[in-house]
Amino acid sequence: MTEIITKTALADTFLQQKEYFASNTYPSYQERINDLVKLKAMLIDNQEAFIDAMSQDFGHRSAADSRIGDILTTVMGINYAIKKLKKWMKPDKKHIGILFQPAKGQVVYQPKGVIGIIAPWNYPIFLTLGPLTTALAAGNTAMVKMSEYTPKTNTLLAQFIADIFPRNKVAIVCGDADMAAAFSSITFDHLFFTGSTSVGKLVMKAAAENLVPVTLELGGKSPTIIDNDIDIKTAVSRLILGKTLNAGQTCVAPDYIFCPENKVAELTQAFQTAYQSMYPSIEKNDDYSCIINDGQKSRLDSLLADAKTQGATITPLSKGSDDNTCRKMPLTLITDVNDDMTVMQQEIFGPLLPIIGYKNINEAIAYINSKPRPLALYICSFNKSFQQQVLLNTHAGGVCINDAAFHVAVDDLPFGGIGASGMGQYHGDEGFKTFSHGKAVLSRGRISLGSLLFPPFGNKIHQILFKFFIR
Template sequence: MPHPDPLASRFTRLQLAARGDSNPDRAVRERRLLTLDRLLLDNEPAIADAVRRDFGHRSAAETRLLELFPSHAAIGHARRHLRRWMRPRARSVSLWFQPGRAEVRYQPLGAVGIIVPWNYPIFLAAAPLAAALAAGNRALVKMSENTPATASLFAELVARYFADDELSVVEGDVGVAQEFARLPFDHLLFTGSTPVGRQVMRAAADSLTPVTLELGGKSPAIIGPRLAASGHFARAVERIIIGKCMNAGQTCIAPDYVLLPAGQEQAFIEHARQVVADCYPAIESNTDYSTIVDQRQYARLCAYVEEARAGNAKIIDLAPGAVADSATRRLPPLALLDLSDSLRVMQEEIFGPLLPVLPYRDLDEAIRFVNSRPRPLALYYFDRENANIERVLNETVAGGVTVNDTILHIAQDDLPFGGVGPSGMGCYHGFAGFETFSVKKAVFRQSRLSAIGLFKPPYGAVFDRLTRILLR
């Protein structure tokens, strides 16, 4: 049930509480983190069931692995490091200003907003909250209207575990989301698509609200030029297919397309089919394979396939015999070959179990292909030759990289997570998240012994001699 209070008054209550307690101590922050952790731990079955109902089907095991486990890990990491993160950090002082001292102090921004997408509604609420609460903030969270059961449950649980001037959850449609983005937060973090991210940034601009945008894009997976000869090709295919099939491809950092040496396309298809058969036998009824979240997303993905088919692309079933089911929105994984670059599946983020497979002649061509496109949120490179790995790391730009696997960089709590350009702005996770939600206050402490008085007016001969020394 929607919250009875208007959105603006809920924000005002949160903001006033933040101003009244502008720098909560470590004990308060730890209590809030522990409360969030307990909320998730106490209600795991109900959370998994709500997510399942929103998707039509998603296994409880996948929700535990991909949402609850990383949420607990993020909260635990923040708790373990909170004392160190909160300490003032000494900075160096120029010779001319010694023996003064300089430091950076981290203080809460105040009242922050978090807009959560539908694909991982629990993790993408809890991970930013771990950073925001560790930094001492109070938060208002807007859940996605595309996952109403999860949104309703999370709102109910937050109201039960937290005071409403500490943390509050907003439900509602696109109109509510637009109103939410216009509120004068001290910081706003949005996770979602690039087009909606632009709208959020425009809305936030009116109140000069700083934003962190966690967007998407087309994240490439590149198989190195001689990997097949090294015997590691099958392993690379396995990791790509598993990364693609998690949550039926509805993951912002899922491999969007594969670049592989020309001539290895058929070997890739054969290995990919074996991986799908091993991981998802009888995929039409397999309880480990997720369905597409709603009819609009399902229709969008089917339209990609039909447009590619009309353009004479090869559509390869990775689960031969399995058919798409519009009633249940179950879409078996497909590989797409011989694609025109103008197709929507090559221009837009796929966000589903469709995998373009593109050949390249040499690594130079693969790198040029990636660099000719908007910078991706993630990049995956598979190789055993360190020189090639270093080339790809140095010559491409992406928000994050996993080498010889997929997805896993997001699970490293001590690594920042964020995109570049169209794939995002700013970052969070671990200390990077603590910084994102903090004021980095610069402090200089003047000493009683200071030569600064020599530089005051009236300027004369002593000043001239000193400034000549300074300007050398």
């Protein structure tokens, strides 16, 4: 039976989860493993149904895009959590200085309680079940608010989740902005949000009213810098999949490129050749995904129109779809850009790619540093000195060198933003710690020398201690 929670049932569902967690504040290793195994089996057994539902929500979504971006990545994350969970659950031993001896110190990782997860529409399975995996691995319960843009996927996921978890352990919530606002106002033990920077500010503001800790996975304009020494065709081969997967509707897709100004024309041609090889056409090509809805398509069209009006050169790499209901949009290069263009001010989140020519690498670094810190940054270079110059003189949530976007799928790399692109990290060990409270524990046995510090102060022992330790 489908278990999508309505707005009126939010408070009741939260109370049920609080009560359930209060009765099971530290689930055993085996309980957590069982939860992860059930989650994985549910996803694998129903992957074709999920792929079909996501395609319906998008108008058409490439089955390979869904399998790579949603199914494969999620299964890998669950497998990694299963493999590492026993190690993650072990207390971390800490050093205790001589002044506090004899004693032992450790950090015990305790589940936080009820976790709220707000998921976006662009990867509705991966960005829902990814954080849910680590929340369950850490021993929590979870309420998940999904995007209203993916109703078919939401309904299906709610149905299958209800088959394997009781509502007081995992609950799926759906609804519009009003539902999201109500969800954000709940006194969760941790609130995890993936989405735009503007909405992230609202989520953080609502959470602050209840002092709820937050993890914000936002976006921003993720730059790419191409070194003058790298072969342009090679650079394109490392970038293009990260930009075309899901028709560019990926938070870590390359947003704009810095290219040596004498190679911009060569870069344009290399993109054209590579794109035509991957997608000879997009009209009836099942390998290419649609823009999610009319609103997003109109937004992208307006970015193009604004850039063209202000003098940009627009180069679509394929003919667009003649079917207006399909919303297929080819990768489109934009050259001769300037900062007054909206496309250079907003996160693109689609198959548009501005290219900026540069004379000196310091120009590119200065430009990136003058903007809000991005979620990702990409370096195309085999020159170690060039790599280090960019790596150490810029800030970004994560970096790929000679690749784009796929650091997100590496299980043992933390994922998260910095500044305007977010706060906090998850995936792997960092995800487990995000959804756990690291409780510091100082433990003494039968012998304690603490009484040596008792007043009256100023005796010989105090003088020796102060002399020895305050230096």
